Amino acid sequence: MTKTHVTATVNGDPVEFLADPRETLLDCLRDHLGLTGSKEGCGTGDCGACSVLLDDVLVCSCLVLGVEAQGARVETVEGMAQGGTLHPLQRKFIEHAALQCGFCTPGILVAAKALLDRNPDPTESEVRFGLAGNLCRCTGYDKIVRAVLDAAAEMRGAQ
């Protein structure tokens, strides 16, 4: 099948790739751009491991076609740290032992960042519902929720 030339901005960098019209944005990020931080856990939008921001909107990149990224801004887990400095969420995830296998972690970090961007002072319940689209099978979510709340508090303090 004829491929489509796509140009987009990923984590601030201009990119271009050739997408089969059937390929998802996740396929394109992983296979064409080498950005394997976003994971495929289900391919049906149920696990959230592929969460990215598409023009500031949190999406499952497995539910977006690669060709739909034409002209868009995409942010993935690889873009969260600024230079050598981790995003507070990334640091708090390590400090709180909020990951075990780490496979869901990139998607949860992106989803948590999207949550805090729109709600800098979430309650525990708001964090839980904000992350309800991201499955974690290892942790029981306890330490994840604590890490997000702690990161939010730190980020509020820093402002």
Next chain:
Amino acid sequence: MAKDETATFRLIGTRPDRPDGLDKVTGRARYGADVQAPGMLHGAVVRSPHAHARILRIDASKALALDGVKAVVTRADLPSGLTGEDWNLQENTLAGEVALYDGHAVAAVAATSKLRAQDAARLVEVEYEILPHVTDVDEAIRPDAPAIRPGAADHSVPTGSPPNLVRQIDFGHGDLEAGFAAADLVREQTYRTEATHQGYIEPQACLGQLGADGKGEMWVCTQGQWYIRRMCAAVLGIEAAQLRVTPSEIGGGFGGKTTIFMEPLALALSRKAGGRPVKLVMSRAEVMRATGPTGSASMDVKLGMTAEGMITAAKVTFRMQGGPFVGASPVGEALSCALACYTVPAVHHLGLEVLANRPKAAAYRAPGAPMAAFAVESLLDEMCRELQLDPIEVRLKNAAHEGTKASYGPTYKRIGLVETLQATKTHPNLSLPLGPNQGRGVAAGFWFNHGGETSVSLAIGEDGTVQVSIGTPDIGGSRASLALMVAETLGIPYENVRVNVVETGALGVNEPTHGSRATFASGKAAVESARQAIAQMCRRAAAAWGIDPDAVEWRDGAAVPSGDNAGKFPPMTIAEIGAAMGSTGGPISGHHETTAGGVGASFGVHVVDVEVDPETGRTTVLRYLVVQDAGRAIHPAYVEGQYQGGAAQGIGWALNEEYVYGADGRLQNPLFLDYRMPVASDLPMIDTVIVEVPNPGHPYGVRGVGETGITPPLPALANAIAAATGLRLRSLPMSPPKVLAALRARANG
């Protein structure tokens, strides 16, 4: 206090950042599907859409005619003549004459892209003759059930038994009749659990390469690289040592990645495609349909109890299916765990393994134990209520302790169930008031833990830093706990130790990270390796000082002269010894190989408060408490993580998760949308108490903590729902429709 405070440590019991944390929060960590190789092809698998069907013909000509398709593999490409579990593994990798379950692989293709491989797989024509099937355990054991594999039963099954009964296990001790006669209350009930999946978020993925010379390599997400090597070698008829297996980072396993499913197909495709590497990644539906869920169970339990709450006798009969292969169900483990928490004067266990047209079951976190606990701990709770006895006091009265003859045979060494129950009793959660439609449930659980084949190597660097090579993949922070133990032993900073999970070419055979063994067994071997290196370093220092090696001690990361020589020479640090080692006798290392003994069982007690919505039947978990004996918590945060994760999986099993088969024998819910695992908004914080009754079989007292935690939630939830509603649910999951139906049935009299 629950914490062991008899020993003081510099590092053990602290919570440093995990060494692989940075890689895992930045997306850099490489999992099974994250690598590519030059010349790489992509594989796809053709699977049976039928639960049971004879394969009449496979025609791959249209697939092979597609541009870019490089190989098609069927069972004819695999060697014949395998027996026992090797045959089971091969048959499960690719069906031979008969497809045995919905999703059973029948062929595989390799092509130049993922989409092309998937297109080609759809072009493989398979002609089937559909056979009668059975998926339910109680139906599968009937004498008139469709025979799935005639002649498969082992010697334990009497002739004339139902056709799918393939294994029978029978053991116990004591006088059962006298035991029941001595009881004031005897109750017998039947319980059922549905199959659940491990539900790791990372689907199976591998990149395999195999040449015509029989030499190959594999990158794979697995709990055990040597198991992958041995099993692939057996299925393909190659030599194990010629296959080099490198474990990727692993996105969850919970037992489900201790075995092979599609991995040999990547190698078989590669061999047929001239040795080009082949990447094979499962879809979620493939994971659910064709990788190991746990078995389903139907269980009878009979208990005798005195009015004071002493258990006098127990009889359990468990029927379990684990798919169409003998030995795949966890019925043996379930029996052994059933009464393991208690001192029972008379006990009898009977296990019946039944074949069914379902995927080949794999281990799932404390395999068998959660089902057994659901049955036994539920009935125990029913009897406590009937006798108006406190459930924790009754468990304390009957609790197994050091010297108890375990229900499954051996005599317990030092165990911590009593301490765990006592810590539970005094926890503030137990005195919190409950409202309407709310109830509290208590249950205990057990897992053996495991030692197993273990090989570890440790080497001192030229700057005194230390590398440790281990063979047990890190699924939940074990690199951190191993680094802590090595640094503690050597008296050096945690950061100066790097723990590497290595490929099969780098160490002797290791069993997988299973049986809660990684921190226990690799830890034990790593500490022994460190002690060897210390002995070496003391000898180097002694030689430099010209004194007897016995006159040198190791203290705080340095060799120190002792006894008569004390103070005569300044301490020689590990960095100084490392810098000089080339001229003092060569590289300094330590290694230890063992089938690790000294395993310490771990007991846990869970307390859950729920609220049941009388209008929807939905159960909300209000609060949850896990109390468990860790032996010693090396890195407490990751111990808590194991407790919390086990509880969450158990809550899912209890309340929502189940394999749903249609009348056609096809799995109806192979996606996460319908296979409903707990999400963050389903759960509360999960409170933990780490009890520490050190295991004398480990240098730092470790027991292993991974598995026990999934055992009590099933009955704890059932007991809490009974307390909230007065209704006893004896079949899992206790999903809203089931609870609602029970509420309505009672309302309708």
